[in-house]
Amino acid sequence: MDKIQYERERKLYYKVLFGLLFMTALTFIQPHIYVAGTFVSQMVIAVIKAWMILMFYMHLKGDKLIGAMGAFSLALVLVFFIIVIAVDVTNFQFGAESYITSAPHAN
Amino acid sequence: MSHEYIPEIATDREGNKHEVQGWQDDFYGGKLGFWLFMFTEVMMFGAMFLVLTYYNTLHHEDFLLASSHLNRWLGGTNTVILLVSALTMGLSLLKMRAGDIKGSKLMIWATILLALIFLTIKGVEWTEEYERGVFLLHGELLASSSMPFGEKLFYGMYFTMTGIHGVHIIIGIGLMVWLIKRINAGLVTPEHHILHWNIALYWDIVHLIWVFVFPYFYMIGAGDVVAGGHHG
Numbered sequence: 001m002d003k004i005q006y007e008r009e010r011k012l013y014y015k016v017l018f019g020l021l022f023m024t025a026l027t028f029i030q031p032h033i034y035v036a037g038t039f040v041s042q043m044v045i046a047v048i049k050a051w052m053i054l055m056f057y058m059h060l061k062g063d064k065l066i067g068a069m070g071a072f073s074l075a076l077v078l079v080f081f082i083i084v085i086a087v088d089v090t091n092f093q094f095g096a097e098s099y100i101t102s103a104p105h106a107n
Numbered sequence: 108m109s110h111e112y113i114p115e116i117a118t119d120r121e122g123n124k125h126e127v128q129g130w131q132d133d134f135y136g137g138k139l140g141f142w143l144f145m146f147t148e149v150m151m152f153g154a155m156f157l158v159l160t161y162y163n164t165l166h167h168e169d170f171l172l173a174s175s176h177l178n179r180w181l182g183g184t185n186t187v188i189l190l191v192s193a194l195t196m197g198l199s200l201l202k203m204r205a206g207d208i209k210g211s212k213l214m215i216w217a218t219i220l221l222a223l224i225f226l227t228i229k230g231v232e233w234t235e236e237y238e239r240g241v242f243l244l245h246g247e248l249l250a251s252s253s254m255p256f257g258e259k260l261f262y263g264m265y266f267t268m269t270g271i272h273g274v275h276i277i278i279g280i281g282l283m284v285w286l287i288k289r290i291n292a293g294l295v296t297p298e299h300h301i302l303h304w305n306i307a308l309y310w311d312i313v314h315l316i317w318v319f320v321f322p323y324f325y326m327i328g329a330g331d332v333v334a335g336g337h338h339g
Contacts (some may be wrong), residue, residue, distance in 0.1 A: 001297075004203045013201065017194045024186055027322060031329040038330035049318045057197050057310045060114075066142050073146050081157055089161070091244035 015058045023049045137301040138308075145312050148275075149283045150182050152268070159323065166257025167291050173261035174328025176241075181232045182325040185225050187315065192221035193314040196283075200307045203290075206297045212290060220308065222280050229273055242266065265324050272320060272337075282306045298313050 023045050030041050055061040060070070092098075115127040165168045199214030233242070240246030244267045247254040286306050289295045295302050 001205045006201065009200070009201055013194055013197050017190065020190050021187070024183070024190065027186075027326055028183060028329075031326070033201075035330035041326050042326045043319075046322050051313055053193065053311055053315050053318065057193055066139065069142065069146070073149070077150075077153055081154075085157065085161065090114050096206055 016052055019052055021048055023052075033043060111269065133297075134301050134304075138304060141305040141308055145308065147299050148312055152319075154317065155264070155268055155271075156323070159268075162260045162305055163327075166255075166260060169255045169257025170261050171328040171330075172255075173258040173265075174324060174326070177222075177265070177325050177328075178232055178235060179325045179329060180281070181320055185228050188221050188225050188228070189314045189317050191312055192218045192225070195221065196307050196310045200300070200303055203295070203297055203300050203303050208290060208297070211303075212287055214288055219280055219283050222276050222283075223287070226273060226276055229269065261324075270318055272313070272316055273314070279306075279310055279313055282309060303317075 027042060027045050030045070031038050034041075054070075060067050117127050118124050118126050195214045195217040199211045199218065202208075202211040202214060236242055237245065241248060241262055243263070246252065248259055248262055254261075283306060286295065286303060289302060
């Protein structure tokens with residue numbers, strides 16, 4: 001690795017650090033700006049931070065094979081977990097008896 | 108049954124056959140294998156996040172109330188510590204690739220130190236929670252307590268997920284100590300640094316998981332505290 005490439009990568013690490021610190025600060029500021037939608041806002045900030053870590057700290061930028069594997073895994077989770085669980089929850093037959101779904105008698 | 112050595116043959120683009128001597132220089136293969144392992148980590152934590160989301164939809168108010176009682180400042184400090192540790196680990200790999208072995212080892216030690224501070228803060232936080240009667244199989248989390256069921260679910264998931272995450276931090280410290288030993292033994296060098304690369308990836312996935320753990324547990328109830336809905 002030559003000196004120029006080393007310096008370029010080192011600078012990139014620090015830029016990403018400041019980006020992540022800024023997003024972390026935003027995490028704390030957000031509830032003071034608007035309360036409604038805190039959950040969604042916090043998750044959006046987390047996704048942006050995760051993207052920065054994956055692309056630059058984990059060197060996925062330009063790595064098409066591993067990137068495609070990640071996208072495929074995510075699609076699997078979305079299809080097989082979220083949709084299947086949503087169907088299961090919608091058609092759940094033991095809502096009245098379950099301690100998890102029925103909060104009042106479980107308290 | 109014989110145990111005769113049968114060489115593996117690889118064929119190049121011109122059709123010439125070569126006996127394979129070893130796969131130690133297969134950098135991309137090593138990296139790809141480690142990513143497959145990391146996908147299993149994502150699946151494990153992903154499943155826990157899905158469970159958490161399911162409980163959150165069922166007991167949203169309880170979740171907000173429980174979240175508002177967590178110590179956001181300690182959690183936030185740990186977030187920044189992990190964030191900086193991801194930088195030091197990344198810089199250690201960069202220095203290794205550039206041939207600065209001494210600087211690389213220094214950065215690994217810095218990462219270990221930050222990881223230990225993270226664990227200490229986590230310990231302080233858990234002690235605080237234990238003292239106010241919130242801990243697994245203890246006080247308010249016992250089945251007989253009057254705490255709302257949704258809050259019990261929240262805290263159950265909180266201790267489980269931050270606990271498993273903490274175990275990953277401890278494993279990470281062990282891996283980094285092992286890495287330093289391998290560097291000292293001359294087995295990890297600027298030319299052969301796949302182990303260093305993969306341990307840095309491991310540390311990043313530990314950080315990545317925390318990026319979601321922190322807002323999900325500590326921040327979702329922050330809005331209610333600010334608005335005066337609850338106090339925490």
